[in-house]
Amino acid sequence: MISAEHLTVALNGRDVARDVSFWLRDGELAALVGPNGAGKSSVLKALAGVTPSAGEVRICDAPADKLTVRERARRLAWLPQTRPVAWNLLAEDVVALGRFAGAPAPFDRMGEADRAAVVAALEKADATHLIGRSFQALSGGEQARVHLARLLASPAPVLLLDEPCAALDIAHQLSLMAALAAEAAAGRTVIVVLHDLELAARFCPRVLVMQAGELVADGAPDAALSAEVLGQVFGVRKSAEGRLERANP
């Protein structure tokens, strides 16, 4: 459904992602993890086509660089790490933006199916009560849930989410991960950048680990987050009680 072959992203003359290759099928839910600055957002941006890259990205069997912006947006929805909304839209109008690329023609009016998708996405993101509220007057976590609903409202078969749990309380983090698992079970391919390794291991059958621009592990949580990877990549280890702690405090 989405693949990267020898993906390299250079910024300011430096490779911030180097020779990254992976392949995800329909219905896979993968966590993309790694320390700060490892290159996770850069890879997601390259997959979304918003940053230049070398190598090949294929989305739904099509080379991404041959797709128009609209074709790409129909295949892939991206939740960036920073999410400015320039206009003070209503919460439901921000969610409706997720339907834009799927419309038969730009600026078509929303139909019944679009309205139903917006309502369903708001429900999935536990944000129905925010209908009618102005987006910029929402709390950080409420805004994050509206953005999640925007993504879920999109018909795209591939979802990319960059730290969607930031700003969410623990109950909503768990609900978000359950919602992503449900999307994957329904056939979408989901890549989610996470810093919480326990959340990643609990919900994601596949974990991609980046370090200093390289993909250093890719597999089921037990293998990808082995004691060796935890120590070498993250500088942590599991205590006797199973808690993560600094390897060299």
Ligand SMILES: Nc1ncnc2c1ncn2[C@@H]1O[C@H](COP(=O)(O)OP(=O)(O)OP(=O)(O)O)[C@@H](O)[C@H]1O
């Ligand atoms: N626009 C830019 N110009 C130059 N360097 C950049 C730019 N954006 C990011 N970088 C650098 O690229 C590297 C990778 O950044 P990236 O945002 O992909 O990391 P990340 O793994 O998502 O980090 P974090 O967990 O902190 O969000 C970092 O060293 C960062 O400083």
